[in-house]
Amino acid sequence: DAGITQSPRHKVTETGTPVTLRCHQTENHRYMYWYRQDPGHGLRLIHYSYGVKDTDKGEVSDGYSVSRSKTEDFLLTLESATSSQTSVYFCAISSHNEQFFGPGTRLTVL
């Protein structure tokens, strides 16, 4: 257990509303990641962080922003949610080059 929690675990929202997902870790890992998982696409990297205030884009970063003001928290924000952002979102940490995943957040945008 890598001590990763995600909140909320489920969310339903409407198109155009802002949404923030939170990933929290308890073990002071430097690297944190956000992925989305969709049928037919596997897991795709959205953004990742390699330290406080240090972030970079992944494969599918359009429409998403991230922030990391504390080591333990990595936030994913959808500024104006769209139906195409309906997905399951996973947070991960990297420990000694090995990734460990949180339980996921199921987001539905109506």
Added chain:
Amino acid sequence: GIQVEQSPPDLILQEGANSTLRCNFSDSVNNLQWFHQNPWGQLINLFYIPSGTKQNGRLSATTVATERYSLLYISSSQTTDSGVYFCAVSPKTSYDKVIFGPGTSLSVIP
């Protein structure tokens, strides 16, 4: 960028049968991991295996980095092995990132 392929895409096994899952990648990698996603959506680490062979119970994995492939062996399959198996790699050119293959969906029937 690096391409990750997995085969077969789908597999149905009778309980007790053995199977081999394959992961091919198009460029040199620093890291390679195998994950199992169970029917409840949880991502479970199976192996961290950038090269060589490892075994854990009924599962074993081999990575031949010079030939850009990895194999996951499942012996004496059980219904609890059902789910999706993912291979994930970190390219040498961008070691911070992790790229997932599309997965192999395994169903083990009694």
